[in-house]
Amino acid sequence: MNILLIILTYFVAIEHLGIMGIEIWGTSTKQAELFSMPLSFVKQAPAKAALANMGIYNGMLGLTLGLTPLFLTGHNQLVMTALLLLFVIIVAIFGSLTVKKQIFWLQGMPALVTFLVLLTQLV
Template identity: 60%
Template structure:
């Protein structure tokens, strides 16, 4: 099961790095479509800055997940990754309640499945 946990963790990390790229470097038209926001809003300088800041958070979550896989082992690794996955689930729940309902299914579910695999098979 350790391989399954590792693969799922890498997929969640890559998803967050992809979200980061879209939030920081994405074209406004693409951002508006993906995030369900009006194009005129996404084109505003303050919205661009807010998206980029949000992108940094997503990127750091992705890098932290990958870093924990690489730098830690055993129970310390599992605890650190479980905490990060729990953060993602909570943020996705909040985002689906306040911004766009699909956020939980797209971001929260992969993290929740990975967390459940960890809790059921690894801890």
């Protein structure tokens, strides 16, 4: 992978680790604000558990994206990174349609740009 692709991939990975932090350890006020949810809802135990569960998924996605360049090389590395970026793009589209339109711009667009740069490596 070229240096631009590595930097963009790590940006997306770090972004997802940050989202994990907010979903798991963020204050209820910050979670309600960032995810456009009523504060009274976010303070409920089932909502806290659901946010933490989503946080684990985001964290594992970020971790896998970050570790892929370290453990895979060549074509396998590109394919795995492409697959993970497609997951992010699909989830961002779904989130923008069901929760908050900004999700696509904040999560999906960096992944989409990275994916497009990656495609230039596959050709």
